[in-house]
Each structure stands twice: as C-alpha cells, then as structure tokens.
Amino acid sequence: MTVPATNTADLLRQASAHDFDGDESTRLATIREAQRLINRLQHLTERSWELAFENWAVLGIVQTFVNLGIFERWLDAGGDTASLETLCGLAKAAIDPKLLVRLCRLLAAKDFIEEVAEEQYKPTAFSLALGDRGSLQAGWIQCGHDHFKYGGLDHFSRFLQETSYRDPVDGGNTAYRLGCPENLDLWARCSLTPELQTSFSEMMECWTRGHDISLFRARHHAAIPAGSLVLQDRPEALALAGVDLDKIRIMPHDFLTPQLVRNARAYMFHAVFHDWSDEKSLVILKHTAAAMKLGYSRLLIADVVLQPTGASAFQAAMDVSMMGLLSAKERTQGMWEELLSGAGFKILKIWKDPKRYESVIEAELAGPDGGAHSQ
Numbered sequence: 391m392t393v394p395a396t397n398t399a400d401l402l403r404q405a406s407a408h409d410f411d412g413d414e415s416t417r418l419a420t421i422r423e424a425q426r427l428i429n430r431l432q433h434l435t436e437r438s439w440e441l442a443f444e445n446w447a448v449l450g451i452v453q454t455f456v457n458l459g460i461f462e463r464w465l466d467a468g469g470d471t472a473s474l475e476t477l478c479g480l481a482k483a484a485i486d487p488k489l490l491v492r493l494c495r496l497l498a499a500k501d502f503i504e505e506v507a508e509e510q511y512k513p514t515a516f517s518l519a520l521g522d523r524g525s526l527q528a529g530w531i532q533c534g535h536d537h538f539k540y541g542g543l544d545h546f547s548r549f550l551q552e553t554s555y556r557d558p559v560d561g562g563n564t565a566y567r568l569g570c571p572e573n574l575d576l577w578a579r580c581s582l583t584p585e586l587q588t589s590f591s592e593m594m595e596c597w598t599r600g601h602d603i604s605l606f607r608a609r610h611h612a613a614i615p616a617g618s619l620v621l622q623d624r625p626e627a628l629a630l631a632g633v634d635l636d637k638i639r640i641m642p643h644d645f646l647t648p649q650l651v652r653n654a655r656a657y658m659f660h661a662v663f664h665d666w667s668d669e670k671s672l673v674i675l676k677h678t679a680a681a682m683k684l685g686y687s688r689l690l691i692a693d694v695v696l697q698p699t700g701a702s703a704f705q706a707a708m709d710v711s712m713m714g715l716l717s718a719k720e721r722t723q724g725m726w727e728e729l730l731s732g733a734g735f736k737i738l739k740i741w742k743d744p745k746r747y748e749s750v751i752e753a754e755l756a757g758p759d760g761g762a763h764s765q
C-alpha cells in the first residue's frame with residue numbers, strides 16, 4: 391500500500407512521547423524506527439552533511455548559548471516568545487545581533503527553538519530544560535565540551551592510527567590524553583580543576599537521575615540503621631555528591647586499594663567497570679571479594695551488558711565513548727562471566743533493562759568449590 395506523502399507527514403507531526411503512556415520499550419523502538427525512516431529518506435549527501443557539518447555546528451551554538459546564560463535567563467524571564475533584541479539583552483556578554491540571528495537560524499532549523507516570525511523566537515521544552523540548572527541538561531552539554539570531545543572527534547581517529555588500530559586497553563594511554571591540552575587523564579583533570587569535576591558529576595547525576603544510594607535511602611528510610619549506607623568515590627567527586635548524611639556515610643576510597651568496609655550485605659558499583667580494562671577491573675573486584683562474607687555478601691554491578699547482536703545505539707556509543715575517554719569498554723554477558731569468575735564470583739542473575747541501557751548483574755562469591763552459597 392502506498393501512503394500519500396502528505397498523510398505520512400501529518401501522522402508523524404501528531405505523534406508525541408505522551409502517546410506511549412509510560413511504555414518506554416515501545417517509545418524507544420518507535421524512535422529507532424523513526425531514525426531508520428530518516429536514514430531511508432535522506433539522500434547520501436544529506437546524511438554526510440548532517441553528520442559532518444550540522445551536528446558539530448549545533449553543539450557549538452548550544453554551548454555558546456549556555457556560556458552566555460541565554461537559556462537560563464530566558465527561562466527566568468518567563469520563557470515567552472522573545473525578539474532577537476531581547477535575546478541579545480539576556481546574554482551575559484555583549485553579542486552582535488547580526489551574529490545571534492545566524493545562530494538562532496540554525497537552532498530553529500534543528501528544533502531547539504521555534505522561529506515564530508522574523509527575528510521572533512519561542513523556546514522549546516528542550517531549550518527551557520537547558521536553562522533549568524535543576525534539570526542538569528546544561529551540565530551534560532558542558533561535560534561534552536569539557537571531556538567527551540577530547541575522547542572523540544579527530545583525536546579519536548588519530549589515536550587509533552597512532553596505536554596501530556589495536557583495541558585500546560591501557561588507561562594511561564587514551565585518545566582523551568592525546569586530545570586534552572594538559573595531556574592528563576580524565577580523573578586527574580577532574581581532580582585538578584573543580585569546574586571539570588562539576589560538569590562530569592552533573593552529567594553523571596543527570597544520567598543516573600539522582601544517586602542510587604539516595605534513592606535507596608528514600609525508599610527504605612525507616613529500615614536503615616544510621617551510617618549503614620556507605621558512599622565511596624574520589625574525594626573530589628564525593629564533595630559534590632550532595633547526599634543526606636543521616637543514614638549515608640561518605641568515605642573517600644581508591645578502589646584499586648584494599649576495601650575497608652568488610653562483610654557488607656551488598657557492594658554496588660554503578661558505571662564503574664566500564665571505565666576500566668579487565669586487568670584493573672580484576673584488581674577492584676579482588677579487593678571487593680576479599681572484603682565480602684561468603685554466602686552473605688552480594689555484588690551488584692549496574693553497567694551495560696552488550697547483546698551479542700543488535701546492541702542499542704546507546705550501548706554501542708557508550709562502549710566507543712569509554713574507548714575514547716579511558717581506553718576502556720562495555721562488556722557482553724560472556725565477557726562479564728569471564729571477568730567475574732576470574733575474581734572468584736558467580737553470577738546469580740542479570741536484571742535486564744527492557745530499554746537496553748544498563749543492566750544489573752547480581753553475583754556472589756563462588757567459594758572454594760566454585761559453587762554458590764546463597765543464604
């Protein structure tokens with residue numbers, strides 16, 4: 391059946407995220423099909439153009455708007471339709487209207503803002519979120535600027551060429567280090583410059599939508615003895631954690647050294663092992679195993695579990711991003727099994743995420759006979 395092109399466009403115009411009524415799997419599957427539709431409809435040159443010119447130009451403009459505080463001040467001023475002159479007045483630094491109109495033109499063409507008349511603009515839900523510090527979306531953009539670009543772009547292809555196209559496994563030798571001006575790794579740069587730690591932490595907070603430990607505390611508040619939840623990280627990251635201290639103990643810890651919290655019921659690592667090679671991950675896991683009580687303690691790992699085929703773009707992009715940032719990787723179930731058994735663990739269950747973002751791997755010490763010892 392041939393659907394008239396105009397009807398198809400009308401149909402697409404009416405679709406919205408609300409149509410899915412919280413069914414995230416179907417919403418994401420629909421996005422995937424919509425992207426495939428665009429790929430089919432685009433001419434080859436249009437696709438290359440979008441990839442090589444539009445995406446970077448848009449990111450540069452969004453970063454400029456964030457730097458100038460335009461989204462933030464637009465939201466503070468009520469978020470109504472604004473003239474070019476008004477937007478110039480909102481900027482933290484003087485900006486030539488002839489420049490701003492050119493930037494707005496592309497933002498409107500890419501639906502970041504709406505052009506309601508000549509030199510009259512309306513924010514969209516996304517540009518308002520970029521102006522809302524609480525939504526942390528601007529932190530995400532800032533993190534792309536401060537960090538992800540060094541693990542990507544031309545540094546990435548240059549790094550792969552310079553390392554003879556070997557799978558990167560040395561966290562001391564990364565595309566990020568090659569690209570960043572200080573020739574430092576990600577964590578060292580964050581430790582030296584508070585702003586760089588802040589944008590990284592805001593991106594993480596945005597992604598994990600509030601720290602897991604705070605969500606756990608909120609859900610089980612009455613049952614949790616004070617101080618029995620321990621949050622460990624680098625001191626610079628902990629300083630920004632902003633957790634309630636009534637039940638949660640903050641403990642700076644280098645997880646490449648022995649684990650001091652012993653015999654806990656659960657040791658949870660979220661988005662940690664994807665930052666590390668197998669060699670370093672084994673060090674972390676063995677320190678954790680040494681602190682655990684056989685048959686009682688559980689290991690919980692929230693990370694990507696790559697499907698053997700058909701990985702989502704999120705999972706595949708996360709894998710390549712970890713390659714660029716840290717010479718690290720995401721893992722398939724088989725890779726997880728090998729890694730964990732190498733450190734003396736046995737996987738009990740993998741809690742899969744139907745959205746195909748991250749899963750939770752539940753494991754325990756295998757014990758001397760290699761079997762499970764659940765209580």
Ligand SMILES: C[S@@+](CC[C@H](N)C(=O)[O-])C[C@H]1O[C@@H](n2cnc3c(N)ncnc32)[C@H](O)[C@@H]1O
Nearest residue numbers: 577594598623624627643644645646660661662
């Ligand atoms: C991708 S982030 C995940 C943060 C947090 N688990 C979450 O889910 O929001 C990785 C974390 O590992 C921390 N990290 C890096 N090296 C570390 C080390 N040697 N010891 C402890 N934490 C470290 C970083 O500070 C960062 O917060």
